[in-house]
Amino acid sequence: MKTENKLAGTGLIAAVASSLCCITPILALVAGTGGLASSFAWIGPFRPWLIGVTLAVLAFAWYQKFKPQPQNDCNCEQEKPKFMQGKTFLTLVTAFALLMLTVPNYANVFSPESAEQNSPAKAQGKPMAKTVAEFTITGMTCAACEGHVTGEVNKLQGIEGLTVSYAKSNAVVEFDKTKTSVEEVQKAIKATGYKVTEVKIKK
Numbered sequence: 001m002k003t004e005n006k007l008a009g010t011g012l013i014a015a016v017a018s019s020l021c022c023i024t025p026i027l028a029l030v031a032g033t034g035g036l037a038s039s040f041a042w043i044g045p046f047r048p049w050l051i052g053v054t055l056a057v058l059a060f061a062w063y064q065k066f067k068p069q070p071q072n073d074c075n076c077e078q079e080k081p082k083f084m085q086g087k088t089f090l091t092l093v094t095a096f097a098l099l100m101l102t103v104p105n106y107a108n109v110f111s112p113e114s115a116e117q118n119s120p121a122k123a124q125g126k127p128m129a130k131t132v133a134e135f136t137i138t139g140m141t142c143a144a145c146e147g148h149v150t151g152e153v154n155k156l157q158g159i160e161g162l163t164v165s166y167a168k169s170n171a172v173v174e175f176d177k178t179k180t181s182v183e184e185v186q187k188a189i190k191a192t193g194y195k196v197t198e199v200k201i202k203k
Contacts, residue, residue, distance in 0.1 A: 008093040011057040014050050047141075051101055058094050065090060103142070130160065131177045135189055136198035140166035145194070152188045156180045172202075 065087060140146065146164040149171055153162055158179025164171040173185050186196050 008058070008061050008090055011054050011061065011093065011097050014054040014057065014097075054097055054101060058097060061090060062094075103144075130174060131182070132161075132172065132174045132202040133182050133185065134200040134202060135171045135173065135186060135196050136200075137164075137169055137171055137189060137194050138197055139194040140164075140169060142166055148192050149189055149194065152192050153185060156184055156188055 137149065140149070143166065145166050149164045150162060153159060153164075153171065153173060156175070156179075158176035159173065160176060161174035162171065171189065175185065182199060182201070186199060189196050
């Protein structure tokens with residue numbers, strides 16, 4: 001029984017560790033602590049291994065739970081297993097572990113929508129001094145990271161369009177250069193804890 005508890009605990013730790021790179025941006029959004037977001041970004045490359053460890057350990061724990069137990073020859077009544085040694089506890093651990101493993105699939109639920117900001121000049125139909133810039137960003141690992149960068153950049157005045165992609169490791173920003181600048185956008189991205197390695201001005 002103790003072995004099964006250790007296996008469940010190991011699987012749970014591995015599951016949480018595999019999702020730290022996606023959980024921390026969500027916590028950063030809630031707490032408003034920008035630099036926290038990329039604290040566990042280094043875990044991203046190890047995520048497939050941690051997922052494998054989690055599934056293997058939990059599968060072995062379930063095998064231990066269902067394998068035939070040696071019969072007791074004394075004909076005495078066996079003590080009922082404690083809650084932490086029962087199938088209900090292992091079921092809860094497994095469910096929580098799967099919830100952690102699938103964080104990247106629903107992390108965008110906690111992220112702000114990247115709505116376009118309308119400026120007075122655009123509303124009045126006046127020509128705007130638009131600039132489109134692509135920022136190469138390192139450290140983003142899931143949709144929660146995208147949402148964190150989106151929320152911070154959208155706080156700036158004059159943002160007309162914004163597309164953030166963790167898969168492409170970039171953010172394409174269209175903005176009114178009379179209201180903000182490349183430097184201000186770059187500063188907003190860095191405030192989330194991620195690094196900007198390159199900036200390309202498209203127009």
